[in-house]
Amino acid sequence: MSRFSVLHRQLGFIEALSIYRKVKFQNSQGLRLSNLREPFSLRSNPYDYATFEEVLLRREYDIELSFEPKNIIDAGANIGLTALFFANKYPGAVIVSLEPDDDNFKLLSQNISAYKNIVPLKGGLWSKDAFLEIVDEGVGNNAFRVEEVGADHHRAISAYGLPTIMKLQAWEHIDLLKIDIEGSEKNLFENNFADWLPKVRVLIIELHDRMVPGSSKAVFSAINNYDFSVDIRGENFVFVNNDF
Incomplete structure (x- = not known):
């Protein structure tokens, strides 16, 4: 077509x-x-x-929910289009848009500039507060891996654990967590997930085993510790926390 x-x-x-x-x-x-x-x-x-x-x-990301999200994290926000979608669908929500790439973040900041309920945060999502290096796979700004490095690395960028983002926003839980982080989900769900995963009401995630083998195994292994139901929407898995 x-x-x-x-x-x-x-x-x-x-x-x-x-x-x-x-x-x-x-x-x-x-x-x-x-x-x-x-x-x-x-x-x-x-x-x-x-x-x-x-x-x-x-x-x-047009998922039918039984509630109106008030706090949203868009991890792997790219140029901000998902944040724009959420901001218009849920105008009462605060949306934190997390993006590590310089060029992506520049256009993201431009695209969301008229939306006071979108908070741009330059950096990556990781299992803890750390520093990362972007590893260019030669496929543009939409698909790159990151690796953990020391703070003194010449290309170090900030990375945030989800508890830190929640603390910055004074959130006790996350209504909607969207994750599209090109394989970094393996690190995120293998380490320290008990600190934040039970506090997530709805998780929308794209898995990237082709980039980082074992990513989906890590996600499902962590999810299985809690009472989540699962659905599929396009390329995304949608997990709903039944304990909320």
């Missing part, structure tokens, strides 16, 4: 044509969708458009 056909099917003719023309002529600044109150921008690369299609066209 052509790009315009996908846009047309999801958006309608006029809105689809407007976005299609801008993207085709590499002018993906100030894009508008009727269900977002502010414009957003993409870079002229296939990775940003793929994220746009996943998040805002196919709406893979």
Whole structure:
């Protein structure tokens, strides 16, 4: 199916044509969708458009919940499109958007600038507060691994454990935790998960065994310590904590 056909099917003719023309002529600044109150921008690369299609066209994070989330963490926020989706769907929520890559974070900050309920946090998500190095796999800003390094490493970036983020926001629990962190979920779910996992009401996570073997095993092993139900939405697993 052509790009315009996908846009047309999801958006309608006029809105689809407007976005299609801008993207085709590499002018993906100030894009508008009727269900977002502010414009957003993409870079002229296939990775940003793929994220746009996943998040805002196919709406893979449009999960039916039995409650209205008040606090959300978007880990692996990329250029901010998931945060924009959540901010418009749940306008009463505070959303922490965590992204380690410099270029991604720059556009994320631009895209969310009109939303006072989105808190940008530059860094990675890890099992503890630490420092990481981005390892470029040669596939653009949408897919890179990180490795733990010392604080004095010349390319060290900050990493945060979930208890630290919760403490910074004075949250006792997390209503909605979205994780897309390119294999770092293996470290996150192998270590210290008891400090935060039972405090998560809904977890939406994409697994990356192709990048870090054993990622899914680590996630399911940790989850099995608690009473979560599971569903699948697109590329994501959705876990709902039945103890809430």
